[in-house]
Amino acid sequence: MNVPQDLKFTQDHEWIRVENDCAFVGVTDYAQSNLGDIVFLEIETVGETLAKSEAFGNIEAVKAVEELYMPVSGEVLEINPALETSPEVVNKDPYGDGWMVKIKITDPSELAGLLDAAAYTKLIS
Amino acid sequence: MTTKITPFTKFHQSMGAHMEPFAGYLMPIEYAGITAEHMQVREKLGVFDVSHMGEFWVKGPKAFSFIQRVTTNDVAALWDGKVQYSCFPNGQGGIVDDLLVYRVNQETYLLVVNAANIEKDWNWCVKNATEMGLEIGKELYNASDEIAQLAIQGPLALKAMQKLTKDNVVDMEYYTFKKIPFAGIKEVIFATTGYTGSGGCEIYCANEDAEVLWNAVMEAGQEFGIKPIGLGARDTLRLEMGYNLYGHDIDDETSPIEASLAWITKFVEGNDFIDRPLLEKQKADKTERSLRGFIMKERGIPRQHYPIVNAAGEVIGEVTSGNQSPILQAGIGMGYVKAPYTKIGTEIFIQVRNRNLKAEITKTPFIQPS
Numbered sequence: 001m002n003v004p005q006d007l008k009f010t011q012d013h014e015w016i017r018v019e020n021d022c023a024f025v026g027v028t029d030y031a032q033s034n035l036g037d038i039v040f041l042e043i044e045t046v047g048e049t050l051a052k053s054e055a056f057g058n059i060e061a062v063k064a065v066e067e068l069y070m071p072v073s074g075e076v077l078e079i080n081p082a083l084e085t086s087p088e089v090v091n092k093d094p095y096g097d098g099w100m101v102k103i104k105i106t107d108p109s110e111l112a113g114l115l116d117a118a119a120y121t122k123l124i125s
Numbered sequence: 126m127t128t129k130i131t132p133f134t135k136f137h138q139s140m141g142a143h144m145e146p147f148a149g150y151l152m153p154i155e156y157a158g159i160t161a162e163h164m165q166v167r168e169k170l171g172v173f174d175v176s177h178m179g180e181f182w183v184k185g186p187k188a189f190s191f192i193q194r195v196t197t198n199d200v201a202a203l204w205d206g207k208v209q210y211s212c213f214p215n216g217q218g219g220i221v222d223d224l225l226v227y228r229v230n231q232e233t234y235l236l237v238v239n240a241a242n243i244e245k246d247w248n249w250c251v252k253n254a255t256e257m258g259l260e261i262g263k264e265l266y267n268a269s270d271e272i273a274q275l276a277i278q279g280p281l282a283l284k285a286m287q288k289l290t291k292d293n294v295v296d297m298e299y300y301t302f303k304k305i306p307f308a309g310i311k312e313v314i315f316a317t318t319g320y321t322g323s324g325g326c327e328i329y330c331a332n333e334d335a336e337v338l339w340n341a342v343m344e345a346g347q348e349f350g351i352k353p354i355g356l357g358a359r360d361t362l363r364l365e366m367g368y369n370l371y372g373h374d375i376d377d378e379t380s381p382i383e384a385s386l387a388w389i390t391k392f393v394e395g396n397d398f399i400d401r402p403l404l405e406k407q408k409a410d411k412t413e414r415s416l417r418g419f420i421m422k423e424r425g426i427p428r429q430h431y432p433i434v435n436a437a438g439e440v441i442g443e444v445t446s447g448n449q450s451p452i453l454q455a456g457i458g459m460g461y462v463k464a465p466y467t468k469i470g471t472e473i474f475i476q477v478r479n480r481n482l483k484a485e486i487t488k489t490p491f492i493q494p495s
Binding site: 036037039040058060062063065091 | 154155158159160161357361424425426428448449478
């Protein structure tokens with residue numbers, strides 16, 4: 001299972017890539033593999049400021065529907081527009097083209113509470 | 126309860142299947158992905174391990190009247206080599222299980238039941254068979270742990286399987302079976318039944334012959350592109366056909382009449398089955414709710430237990446099965462709706478996470494496979 005070294009992770013299988021005071025958020029390879037074929041994303045929180053662990057959307061797969069949670073508090077700036085027509089990108093490239101939202105982090109100190117690659121690998125093994 | 130395995134489990138594991146416990150058995154849920162496996166069966170052929178299904182033999186002079194008593198369909202309509210879909214009424218208007226009845230001859234029948242219900246069905250059959258004087262263990266026999274079963278489904282399935290037997294199977298009528306030598310095995314039950322709507326067969330053999338059967342089926346199917354299929358795709362395939370799944374669309378609380386199973390509930394002379402008077406009255410009086418298929422008119426995936434509401438937001442029913450149809454590329458489902466909303470074309474709404482998404486009552490099957 002692919003777990004990139006440069007990302008931080010949540011217990012709920014989201015990843016976050018920090019770029020200055022913004023960050024990209026998606027779900028891990030492990031999550032997409034367990035969900036199987038993803039049918040669509042339901043994210044309607046653009047413009048909202050959400051607390052850490054609050055749901056920013058839902059992911060509908062053939063097998064099940066799962067909530068998507070904020071790894072840290074922040075404002076949802078943007079949804080990945082590619083996922084509207086090609087949700088399967090999340091299955092193919094969960095850490096790259098399959099990113100889900102871009103957020104503006106409101107409390108960078110929360111990042112320290114997330115899992116690093118080693119801790120996340122331990123969680124899923 | 127320990128999780129059982131089937132004679133094919135090691136093949137699934139070696140082929141990289143995602144395995145999960147299902148109905149007490151460790152079963153393959155998916156291999157390449159549910160959607161790809163679904164399309165594989167619709168377009169070509171695939172093989173399912175369905176060894177978890179239960180099998181009861183009913184034999185002897187009382188076999189016919191026993192099955193007539195415990196099932197709603199008319200056993201007298203069967204002939205040697207004919208299969209019938211039926212259900213066990215539970216004595217209180219509900220359904221113990223749905224099943225297939227195979228008539229070998231006038232005094233020999235095979236009942237094939239759902240894995241999750243084997244113990245419940247067996248107890249129910251034993252109770253009724255004892256009352257009717259059948260000898261348990263002989264005239265009613267539980268062979269569930271001795272029989273392995275593969276379903277080879279899809280438009281190319283019978284053509285591929287023909288390579289493994291001299292008996293003609295490609296021209297067999299739907300829902301018939303024969304006992305034949307197959308792939309070097311002395312005898313299998315070869316039935317043109319299935320749960321996908323794409324044609325094909327189901328093959329029953331003794332556990333000890335299972336490995337030979339698997340290898341022969343995969344080898345014969347190779348030139349046609351055969352692939353193993355998991356239970357995930359089995360569910361989406363049956364849903365597109367509007368086939369009921371026990372524990373979802375039917376259970377001990379739903380009647381065969383409500384479940385649109387009147388076609389297997391035969392109020393004919395000589396078919397004195399359990400619950401007949403009650404169900405006959407229900408059919409005449411109409412039921413307060415009925416099982417219907419529906420298709421989503423807005424983007425959304427209906428799932429079991431989601432409320433069904435009307436335009437005013439009042440609850441009028443509940444979803445029993447639902448998913449994304451790989452063929453229609455839309456959400457489809459089944460559920461019980463109140464009498465005024467059962468007509469084809471009626472607008473209903475499915476409550477998905479506090480949003481009411483538009484859907485329409487639709488006839489089933491949802492698709493017509495080639």
